[in-house]
């Protein structure tokens with residue numbers, strides 16, 4: 001019997017995890033297989049890129065992962081990375097919203113922008129009195145009668161009013177999707193909100209109930225292995241940055257003999273009598289099975305000649321481009337110490353940046369003693385032009401906004417700019433049905449080809465890791 005060949009396309013965290021899971025499985029059962037990982041760029045990791053400079057740990061893409069979802073912790077345990085984990089600094093528990101020319105503390109008890117504690121919500125200046133009264137109507141309004149998906153914007157406005165949508169929920173969620181609240185699907189992004197309306201009628205009461213009576217959690221062995229001081233941290237990362245995970249995965253794959261091909265953009269896939277042909281610019285590779293761990297735009301381009309219906313559905317999962325501007329400073333440049341993790345800015349404020357993380361306050365390992373690291377975010381669904389500005393223009397505009405917001409004029413020691421072209425996947429209304437149609441099409445026409453990654457079932461790193469693992473399991477559970 002000839003050795004089977006599996007191709008994984010895309011060397012981001014999804015493709016890396018999928019490849020690792022495949023390699024581990026076949027080693028465990030003692031079946032020889034050939035696995036080839038094809039990555040378009042010159043580096044592995046996709047959006048995850050860590051840079052070390054002058055004692056700073058700089059994340060050019062994501063900076064941490066949600067600790068509550070177990071996939072990354074399980075993988076960290078597997079890769080012997082538990083000792084590398086670090087949690088958020090307790091000094092960063094506060095965060096702010098910039099509104100009407102000043103920073104307002106985020107009221108205590110907000111969950112995804114929805115109030116769960118009355119006193120801080122009544123006391124906040126982020127909403128007007130009519131805005132708060134409108135939010136309180138959520139407690140008495142009847143629930144939606146028609147079932148089905150709706151946009152997050154529509155749900156929040158319908159229940160809590162436009163001020164909560166524009167000033168709280170919108171800016172908080174902008175960091176995850178950089179998307180249009182009025183087009184993002186509730187069913188695909190936060191299905192728990194739909195369930196809350198269904199069961200509790202009110203989102204406020206639903207959130208309060210969820211906080212008071214969290215679902216009984218499954219015992220989570222990886223989480224229980226965390227040192228106690230990390231168990232309370234909502235987000236985690238590694239002391240050497242998220243790149244640590246990418247490096248460790250790449251090392252494990254190389255040691256196991258996986259063929260990793262960088263600078264290998266896949267142009268097309270075609271079905272063969274048995275298996276598939278993967279077409280690159282200078283060669284064609286024959287494989288038996290494929291994991292397509294590239295975003296939907298690239299999957300669409302790769303599959304466009306193979307299936308028109310599939311390609312047109314993939315086209316309906318767009319992505320938005322963003323940039324982030326990391327700046328290092330001497331702490332002495334700030335007369336007033338920064339306190340908290342940073343701030344978000346509602347779009348209506350008309351500023352250039354959408355948010356700023358006080359990175360070194362949030363993650364103490366990211367800057368040497370006496371230095372400060374800030375990260376400003378640029379670009380969202382309605383602003384795709386500013387991302388294309390030159391480095392000088394970006395630096396100038398970011399500094400202008402920071403001076404205005406912080407009331408301090410500081411000169412950075414250095415600036416690192418990262419542009420992420422079409423990097424934030426948008427789950428638009430109808431995403432869940434669209435995904436089902438894609439799965440049906442694949443199941444019918446493309447046996448043993450699985451798609452996974454940020455365009456499909458979650459954009460966060462834990463979701464991508466979980467998807468990579470699930471994709472590998474789907475492939476190896478049907479006998480090779």
Ligand SMILES: Cc1cc2nc3c(=O)[nH]c(=O)nc-3n(C[C@H](O)[C@H](O)[C@H](O)COP(=O)(O)OP(=O)(O)OC[C@H]3O[C@@H](n4cnc5c(N)ncnc54)[C@H](O)[C@@H]3O)c2cc1C
Pocket residue numbers: 009010011012013014015038039040041044045046047048060061062063064065066264265266267293294295298302322324420423424452453454455459460461462464
């Ligand atoms: C700026 C930014 C900040 C973020 N912050 C966070 C955060 O703090 N926490 C969090 O959990 N998530 C965060 N995310 C989201 C998360 O990082 C990503 O959704 C996740 O890393 C995506 O992984 P992926 O492997 O699915 O896709 P990608 O990382 O996009 O990887 C896809 C890979 O496929 C390759 N590829 C594409 N086309 C081809 C082709 N034709 N042939 C071969 N290879 C190809 C690409 O080069 C790329 O390496 C952030 C994302 C961005 C952009």
